[in-house]
Amino acid sequence: MKSLVRYTVGIILVCAVLMYAASVMDQTSGKSGKDILTIYNWGEYIDPDLLKQFEKETGIHVIYETFDSNEAMMTKIEQGGTSYDISMPSEYTIEQMKERELLLPIDYKQIPNIKNIDEDFLDLDFDPKNKYSVPYFWGTVGIVYNTKMLKGQNFDSWDDLWDPSLKGKVILVDSAREVLGVSLNSMGKSLNSTDTDELKAATDKLIKMAPNVKAIIGDEVTQLMVNGDASVALTWSGQAADMMYENEDLTYNVPSEGSNLWFDNMVIPKTSKNITGAHKFINFMLDPEVAAQNADYVGYSTPNKAALKLMDPEVVNDERYYPSKEVRNNLHVYKNLGKEKIGEYNEFFLKFKMSIR
Amino acid sequence: MRNNKNSPFTLVPYYLWIALFVIAPIILVVYYSLLDLNGNFTFANYQNFFTGVYLKMTLSSFWYAFLITVFSLLVSYPTAYLITKTKQKQLWLILIIIPSWINLLLKTYAFIGIFGMSGPINAVLKTIGIPEQQILFTDASFVFVAVYIFIPFMILPIFNALDKLNPALIYASRDLGASKLTTFRRVILPLTMNGVKSGIQAVFIPSLSLFMITRLIAGNRVITLGTAIEQQFLVTQNWGMGSTIAVFLILFMFIIMLLTGQKEKGASQNGKAK
Numbered sequence: 001m002k003s004l005v006r007y008t009v010g011i012i013l014v015c016a017v018l019m020y021a022a023s024v025m026d027q028t029s030g031k032s033g034k035d036i037l038t039i040y041n042w043g044e045y046i047d048p049d050l051l052k053q054f055e056k057e058t059g060i061h062v063i064y065e066t067f068d069s070n071e072a073m074m075t076k077i078e079q080g081g082t083s084y085d086i087s088m089p090s091e092y093t094i095e096q097m098k099e100r101e102l103l104l105p106i107d108y109k110q111i112p113n114i115k116n117i118d119e120d121f122l123d124l125d126f127d128p129k130n131k132y133s134v135p136y137f138w139g140t141v142g143i144v145y146n147t148k149m150l151k152g153q154n155f156d157s158w159d160d161l162w163d164p165s166l167k168g169k170v171i172l173v174d175s176a177r178e179v180l181g182v183s184l185n186s187m188g189k190s191l192n193s194t195d196t197d198e199l200k201a202a203t204d205k206l207i208k209m210a211p212n213v214k215a216i217i218g219d220e221v222t223q224l225m226v227n228g229d230a231s232v233a234l235t236w237s238g239q240a241a242d243m244m245y246e247n248e249d250l251t252y253n254v255p256s257e258g259s260n261l262w263f264d265n266m267v268i269p270k271t272s273k274n275i276t277g278a279h280k281f282i283n284f285m286l287d288p289e290v291a292a293q294n295a296d297y298v299g300y301s302t303p304n305k306a307a308l309k310l311m312d313p314e315v316v317n318d319e320r321y322y323p324s325k326e327v328r329n330n331l332h333v334y335k336n337l338g339k340e341k342i343g344e345y346n347e348f349f350l351k352f353k354m355s356i357r
Numbered sequence: 358m359r360n361n362k363n364s365p366f367t368l369v370p371y372y373l374w375i376a377l378f379v380i381a382p383i384i385l386v387v388y389y390s391l392l393d394l395n396g397n398f399t400f401a402n403y404q405n406f407f408t409g410v411y412l413k414m415t416l417s418s419f420w421y422a423f424l425i426t427v428f429s430l431l432v433s434y435p436t437a438y439l440i441t442k443t444k445q446k447q448l449w450l451i452l453i454i455i456p457s458w459i460n461l462l463l464k465t466y467a468f469i470g471i472f473g474m475s476g477p478i479n480a481v482l483k484t485i486g487i488p489e490q491q492i493l494f495t496d497a498s499f500v501f502v503a504v505y506i507f508i509p510f511m512i513l514p515i516f517n518a519l520d521k522l523n524p525a526l527i528y529a530s531r532d533l534g535a536s537k538l539t540t541f542r543r544v545i546l547p548l549t550m551n552g553v554k555s556g557i558q559a560v561f562i563p564s565l566s567l568f569m570i571t572r573l574i575a576g577n578r579v580i581t582l583g584t585a586i587e588q589q590f591l592v593t594q595n596w597g598m599g600s601t602i603a604v605f606l607i608l609f610m611f612i613i614m615l616l617t618g619q620k621e622k623g624a625s626q627n628g629k630a631k
Contacts, residue, residue, distance in 0.1 A: 071591055168491070174577060176592070215494040215576020220469065229474045229493070339394045339594060346593040350585065351410050354417075356578050 037277040038063045040073060040084040042264070045137075047297035054284050060277050077102055077269045085272040086281055091126040091263045094133050095336035103132040104268045110279035113286035120325075121263065121303035126333065133265035134282050137300040139237035140261055140323065140331060141178055142254035144244070149231040158186035158255045161232075162209050170212045171221050171233035176342075176349035177334060178260070179206065179216070182234060185257045192335045196344065203348040207355045216353060225250060236262075237321060238300035245299070252320045254327065261331035263303075383607065389600035402601035411585070411602070418581040421496075422564035425503045429560050430553065432504065433511035437552075440512075441519045450516065457509040465573050468502050469493060472574075494576035502574045503564060510563075511556040518552025519545075554617040562610050582606050 039051075043066040051062050065082075067073040070093040077084060078100065089097060097103050108114055114134065121135045143155040150169075153160060161170055161182065172179050181191045183202040193199060214230060222239060224230040226246040235243075240252035266285065268278045284290060291307035301321050302308070308316050316322055323331070337345075393399040405411065440449045456464070470476055472492040479489045492498050522545065530540040566583035577584075582602055589599030 069591065071594055075594075171576075174572060214491075215578065217572055217576050220573060223469075224473075227473060227475055343394060343593050343595050343598075346588065346595075347410070350580070350588070353577050353580055354410055354413055 035060045035274070035277065036063060037061070037085045037274055037281055038065065038083060039281070040065050040067060040077070040082075040087040040269075042066060042088060043068060045088065045264075045298055047294050050285075050290055050294055053290075054281060057284070058277070058280055060274070060280070074102070077271055080271060083271045083273040084269050085274050085278040087267055087269055088136050088264045089133075089267060090334075091124070091265065092334045092336045094265060094267065095126050097267070097269075098127070098132060099336075102270055104270050104272060104275065105131050106134060106268065106282070107279060110276070111283045111286065113283050116286050116288055116291070116304050116306035118303050118305040120328075124263070124333065125335070126263075127265070133267045134286070135303040136264045136266050136285070137238070137295070137298065138261065138263045138303055139300045140254050141181065141234070141236055141259050142240065142252055143232060144225060144235050144240040144250055144252045145232040146225070146228065146230075146247075146249050147251055148249045149228065153232075155232070155253045156256050158182050158257055160255070161186075161212065161234075163212075166212045166232065168212065168214050169231050170209070171214050171224065171230050172216045173221070173234050173236075174216050174218050176345040178234060179349060179352070180345055181260055182206070183209075185255070185259060188257065191258075191260055191332045192337065194337055194341050199344060199348050203352055206352045210352070210356045213356050216356070238298065241299035241321060254320075254323065254331070256330070258330035258332065261328065261333050263333070264300075386600045386603050386607070389596050390604045392597045394595055394597065399597075402597045405598065406601055406605065414580055414582060414585060415605070417579070418565050418583075421500065421503075421567075421579055421581065422561050424500050425507060425564045426557055426561045428500060428504045429507050429511040430556065433508055433515055433556065434553070436508075437512050437515040437519055440516055446520070450513075453512055454509050457506075461506060462569065464506065465502065465570050468498070468574060472498050493574065494578060496575070496579065499570065499575035499579050502570055503567060506570075507560040507564065510559040514555035514559065515549060515552040518549035522548055558614065558617050561613060565609060566606055 037060045039046075039062060041064070045066075046064075051064060054060070055062055065084075067076070070090050073087060073089060074093055074097060076082070077087065077097075094103070111134070114130075117135055121138065123129055127133045143161070145153060145155060150166075153163075155161070172182075177191070180199065180202050183205045184191055184193055184198070187198075187202060187205065189198050189202065193202075217224075219239070221230070221233050221235060222243055225233055225243045228247070228249075235252075237252065237254075240250070244250045244252065266282050268275060268282075272278055285294070286304060288304060288306035288310055291302050291304035292310040295302035295304075295307060295311065296315075302311075308322075319327070390402055391398055391400070393401060436453070440446055440453075443449055471478060473479070474489055474491075476492075478492060482488075482490060526544055526548070527540060530544045535543065565581065566586070567581050568583035568587045571577060571579050571581055571584045582605070586599045586602050586606070589595045589602065593599075
């Protein structure tokens, strides 16, 4: 027993020494104290130079972490653990986070730059009066295709994806609401449909598309489209912008029946320990020059109307990235349908996936 | 107690380990499988499992796991046999094991490039006059990559069994007039069966729950139980349904372990006449 006690004490001592060493090292690298800002963002979703600029201007040290789905991000914030100060969830996730009281209200006295945001993007249903969120980027869901490989197609209608000539060519994104949205839109139904019969009909219609489906994948689609391995894909506007930048034969279209309009927004999670710093960061990102540089880097559409004036007019006037107001009226924002309905969407999506053979 | 090295006290850490990391998680999985989305007690998840979609998925998971296991075995047995015949057994073995040290995702991404339309395989096909083929997102590419990943786990146990086999038994069989084929069928194979069984366990069970490569290589044209669990936990956030599928996966594993269980009179004992 004596030796056991000695070992235990020995191990505890070693741990204590290591912990002390770690805390000393943290202090010397400037990671302690108040002036850290932990940002939790999507991958490839900010110009890293801007983070450096922010550090230089404010003296706040930035820790930057990334996530790849809204759900994973929310789970991590809900569990606590890391004190994230800023995050960029999509609109339907903001509704969920509000319900679960994971967000802190934003104090607009500290954010004078809010005046730069286009009023069309403020005070939307998912967050009235923008109590908890500030728009970061927005975009659409549409079809990217290779004009050389698919001559004569323009995908002005979602139904074009059912065209028999596309056998084994269509790539879909691995996400239930986007894919079911294709067939809901093509039938003129709402993207936020909660009617089981409608969803069932939409799935049945999708199953008819099965022979055309080449694969259902995630971000890997960018490389396939750029290399010409695939000719047509369902995707988000910013991802399409990345592809078109690499391969000039590609173009992007939002079919006329309408589609999804989405927003990613800056929020302050309740885990925040540097609330002042978080406000400073939001205000910094809304600065016209900063927003313009960021939009140029990321490729999605900025809601910052002051920034638009500083950007390349060719991009700003491109309807593919900045659809006109008329087109935008046909676009709909996802509503939070609740866990059960989302579960139902995913069950139907699974059924569709199982039909692809 | 102090001087008794075999006292039950020394086993406490292992019991604790098993209780915390084996039994408790299984109990938690079963517990969650009985909850619905709102945390109420329900059997609906089990009912749901027996509807068409999940049964079909189970069947297709088994079918692909079966294919992967068969092809792994077909490649591994001769390979293991040849390695036992070489002079530098350890070197060859290391060469086979090294790829399994590389991250699975990295290897999978490499295959996306290899199988692509502009990848090396299509380049070879083109030079010999065969038109470009769609290789990625097919059943064949999925099974190929899975087999590639699992081969080391199949070779190792078979190699160990073959290596322990007493050569005297083979000579005896030859002396008694058995042909090479008969020797293999009646002597070598039965005596290395335990290695084959361990290999099958090490390949079949993980194949059932493969995910990621179902999306990256098969483009979700193949859906395994593993993919469904991942979706239920991360996307749908229906932990109940995810746990239910996991419960069935655990059940299937037990059944497979029972079917391929080791009998104590194995090759190693008979072969240890050295």
